[in-house]
Amino acid sequence: MRISVLGAGPAxxxxxxxxxxxxxxxxxxxxxxxxxxxxxxxxxxxxEETLGxxxxxxxPTYLExxxxxxxxxxxxxxxxxxxxxxxxxxxxxIARTRLLDILQRRCADLGVELRFGTEVGDPAELDGDLVVxxxxxxxxxxxxxxxxxxxxxxLQGCKxxxxxxxxxxxxxxxxxxxxxxxxxxVHAYPFDEHSSTFIVEAPEDTWRRAGxxxxxxxxxxxxxxxxxxxxxxxxxxxxxxxxxxxFPRVRNRTWHHGNVVLLGDAAHTAHFTIGSGTKLAMxxxxxLANAVVRHGHTPDAVARALVEYESERQPVVERFQRAAAxxxxxxxxVGRHGHLPPYxxxxxxxxxxxxxxxxxxxxxxxDFVRGADAAFAGAPQFAPPPMFVPLRLxxxxxxxxxxxxxxxxxxxxxxxxxxxxxxxxxxVAVSKEGRTSPEASTxxxxxxxxxxxxxxAGARAGVRLAHAGRRGAVRPAxxxxxxxxxxxxxxxxxxxxxxxxxxxxxVPREASAADLDRVRADFAAAAARAASAGFDVLVLDCxxxxxxxxxxxxxxNHRTDEFGGPLENRLRFPLSVLAAVRGACPVTAVRLSxxxxxxxxxxxxxxxxxxxxxxAGGADLVHVEAGQTVAECRPVYRRGFLTTLxxxxxxxxxxxxxxxxxxxxxxQVNTVVAAxxxxxxxxxxxxxxx
Numbered sequence: 135m136r137i138s139v140l141g142a143g144p145a146x147x148x149x150x151x152x153x154x155x156x157x158x159x160x161x162x163x164x165x166x167x168x169x170x171x172x173x174x175x176x177x178x179x180x181x182e183e184t185l186g187x188x189x190x191x192x193x194p195t196y197l198e199x200x201x202x203x204x205x206x207x208x209x210x211x212x213x214x215x216x217x218x219x220x221x222x223x224x225x226x227x228i229a230r231t232r233l234l235d236i237l238q239r240r241c242a243d244l245g246v247e248l249r250f251g252t253e254v255g256d257p258a259e260l261d262g263d264l265v266v267x268x269x270x271x272x273x274x275x276x277x278x279x280x281x282x283x284x285x286x287x288x289l290q291g292c293k294x295x296x297x298x299x300x301x302x303x304x305x306x307x308x309x310x311x312x313x314x315x316x317x318x319x320v321h322a323y324p325f326d327e328h329s330s331t332f333i334v335e336a337p338e339d340t341w342r343r344a345g346x347x348x349x350x351x352x353x354x355x356x357x358x359x360x361x362x363x364x365x366x367x368x369x370x371x372x373x374x375x376x377x378x379x380x381f382p383r384v385r386n387r388t389w390h391h392g393n394v395v396l397l398g399d400a401a402h403t404a405h406f407t408i409g410s411g412t413k414l415a416m417x418x419x420x421x422l423a424n425a426v427v428r429h430g431h432t433p434d435a436v437a438r439a440l441v442e443y444e445s446e447r448q449p450v451v452e453r454f455q456r457a458a459a460x461x462x463x464x465x466x467x468v469g470r471h472g473h474l475p476p477y478x479x480x481x482x483x484x485x486x487x488x489x490x491x492x493x494x495x496x497x498x499x500x501d502f503v504r505g506a507d508a509a510f511a512g513a514p515q516f517a518p519p520p521m522f523v524p525l526r527l528x529x530x531x532x533x534x535x536x537x538x539x540x541x542x543x544x545x546x547x548x549x550x551x552x553x554x555x556x557x558x559x560x561x562v563a564v565s566k567e568g569r570t571s572p573e574a575s576t577x578x579x580x581x582x583x584x585x586x587x588x589x590x591a592g593a594r595a596g597v598r599l600a601h602a603g604r605r606g607a608v609r610p611a612x613x614x615x616x617x618x619x620x621x622x623x624x625x626x627x628x629x630x631x632x633x634x635x636x637x638x639x640x641v642p643r644e645a646s647a648a649d650l651d652r653v654r655a656d657f658a659a660a661a662a663r664a665a666s667a668g669f670d671v672l673v674l675d676c677x678x679x680x681x682x683x684x685x686x687x688x689x690x691n692h693r694t695d696e697f698g699g700p701l702e703n704r705l706r707f708p709l710s711v712l713a714a715v716r717g718a719c720p721v722t723a724v725r726l727s728x729x730x731x732x733x734x735x736x737x738x739x740x741x742x743x744x745x746x747x748x749x750a751g752g753a754d755l756v757h758v759e760a761g762q763t764v765a766e767c768r769p770v771y772r773r774g775f776l777t778t779l780x781x782x783x784x785x786x787x788x789x790x791x792x793x794x795x796x797x798x799x800x801x802q803v804n805t806v807v808a809a810x811x812x813x814x815x816x817x818x819x820x821x822x823x824x
Contacts, residue, residue: 135160135430138262140254140275142166144178145398145415146268147237151192152423154244158430163247165260170238170250174374175230176298176332177204177325182224184413191420198236203228204324208305211480212365214472218480218505222498225306227325233412257394264426264436265394268415271382273400283396284387289380291405291462293346294335295354297376301369303330308483309365310468316340317469318361321407332371333406334358337466338380346378354378381405381462383455389448390440397422402451404458407465408487414451421447457487460778470785474810477509482781482809488774492519492804510808520807521800525555525814527754527790530670530720532556532594535807537792537816542575543584546595550588556814557588560598561675564660567625568601568653568681571610577663585668596671597664598725599715601653603681604629604642604690616765628653630684630691630698630707636765644693645681650707653681657711661718671755672719674712676748677727678762682708686727686744687763689735701740709751716752723755723792724748728779731761731768738779742786749789756783757792758812774802781811792816 137153139146142164150162168174180188180203189196203226211218241248254260257267257278267275276283302324309320317340321333341347346354355371384403389396398415425439425446432438464486471479484490496503504516511517525532534555540546541560549557563569563576581597588595607624609617618624618640627642628649634641645653657674664672676682684690685707691698697707716722726748728741736744745756758780761767776795784791794816797803803815 135264135426135435136262137162137264137266138260139164139266139268140166140257140260141267141269141273141397141400142168142170142234142238142248142250143268143270143398143415144233144237144412145419146266147234147241148192148195148416149266149268149397149419149423150246151195151237151240151244152419153426154241154246155192156423156427156430158427161247162245163249163262164241165249165252165254167253168250170234170248171231176296176329176374177227177323178230178233178412179225179227179323179325179409180413181409182226184417185226187417187420191423192240195236195240198240199228199233200226202232202326204326206305206324209484210303210305210307211476211483212307212309213479214310214476216476218476218502219305220480220484220495220499220502222495223306225323227323227331229325229329232326263393266397266422267394267400268397270399271384271403273396275394276386276396276400279391279394282391283389286385288383288385290383290459291381291407292335292466293338293341293378293380294333294406295358295376295378296374297332297334297355297358298372298374299330299332299366299369300328300372301330301366302327307365309362310472310479311361312469312472313340313344313361315343317472318344319465319468320362320365322365329372334362335465337469340469341378351377383459385455389444393436393440395422395440395443402455404451404454405462407461408454408458410454410458414454417450418443418447461487467782467785471810473785475509477506478808478810481506482811485805485809491801492808493801506808519800519804521803521815523807525790527671527721527813530594532814533592535803535814537794537814539816540584543580546581546584547587550591550593550595552819554593554817556594556596556671558596558598558671558673558816559584559669560673561600562597562660562664564599564601564653564656567628568603568606568656570602570606571608572619572623573610574602577660577667579667581664581669582667589668594670595668596673596721596723597667597669598673598675599657599660599664600675601656601681603627603679603684604633604635604639605679607640629681631693633690633692635679639765650697654707654711654714658714658718661715665718669719671721671723672715673723673725673755673757674708674715674753675725676708677725677757677759679727679764682711683727683763687730687736689730689732689764701743705744705747709747712748712751712753721754722752723757724753725757725759726783727759727761727763728783729760730763731770732764732766735763735767738782741779742782745783745789746787749787753789755790755792755813756787757816758783759794772796773798774806777806777811780806781809784810784812790814794818 306323425442429435429438508517532555538549538554585595629642730736773796780791780793790813792814793812
């Protein structure tokens, strides 16, 4: 088979190596516009997992690459005048030029034809049974058929510049420096005995306020050397056409058409903050080479191989791209974590991807975790894990960070004996008209005995007061979700606007001024009864499409009066209800859908603003939820799916948070709380023996 590869980066060269060593007699040509000794770039990082894949694919290349590695197992975090070290992180790096030299020589040894300094303007110039576009982010092969590939390119994350330095770090170092313009940060790591990579990034508005948009390359270097002088310790920054960039996230609906296929950055990119660009590209090469070898002697071999390659790699890459997008967003917002104490800031940073947890850190570096736990608990040396540290909200002390739920007084009594610091009852309807179903609980005298039992078990008790609004008058959940009651059993519904919740559900009436007065009074009366029952925490339900939530969302609120339209109007009624119930219990909280997960609805940015307004209106805590404002929302459920939202609300709105989202282990609670993503965790620990 004749194979033409455009692009002599790691992906294209490694593919050529693997196909040449397969013994199938392929004629392989690699075409590259740059000379073989082009020195663009600095160091390339590999994890232990990636090295295992390279070892299995071509052992001679693996040996030569690893023979020149810089290795470390420590991550340093330079923040707020402290340098915190966390060990147990196995990574290796190599100079990009050294990696390319190894791959080029291996290609030559295997008989691959390498054509350097050859410009290709049109993919049609490439001849072969298989044509591979491994020519990077600005791929000529991809640009020649973007409609066919279904290409999208979106800029994400901060402005960044890729420097080197003659300082050889002994670990991967994150550096965070606040300035009058905003936070700047560095990702630095060694890659040989003489040099380290030194990537500087900052949000674009910070970058512009600092004047970097107008600076020359030399002026930018001088600015960064001054800014990071403490960590550079007198060493220089080195430039290699180092200009400020915005990272392009490349996606393609399909990676092949006909006999043409995309590889590495031509097919996809993942933000550099997760350090996976070269890894993904070389793993693409392994998958494509394996597919070609498997189908090399079958009819339609190329077509079958390309389908197999894409089917294998696309799901893997999509997961990395999601993680990379979250990481890019994290570093764009990291300045808002500047108020966190150093250990909590470091824990938040180390656990940001979800792949490292509190327990995992304990295995990697128990000394770091002991220090972090002691700092969290305010202890001089040793402390319990974060989930067991009490929390004070107002004048209420909650014995630990675990929250359990109960729907009935009997469940509240039972749950209180399970070791939770807080048991949250509800939803409890504020009136019969505010129930979801005929079986829904209201605030009656049975709750007082259950609260007393909870207090006797050492737990605090909270209650969620709700009005179902347009989600009312439905059958119990065991009969299905939002299944309307028969007409002769239903009751009239009220909502922000006369819009049904979903297909087949009843149409509510738009709440009149009298309706709003009555509902506000119902909430106040229910809050007073909750206080009489002895509840410590009252939670006002503004989530999942209930009456108060329907006022907040533009998808459910089409009013033209003072309660509709811009956000300040949509907040007016929920804030008035919050004012009416404040003071009934020692702690007043709000359960909030921070995002509608639906086009045209409340975005996360707007949800954070809503949380801040509710906190300013007297909410002591925000219980973070998402979606279900409309039936056609587009959820993104996964384990811990709400913790990023909680992190943003807690950090940006400046209010304590309660978060759930499939949290089922003590380790997950410890991770969320230790990292400052929430103050309380709603958990569903499996029963013993289950």
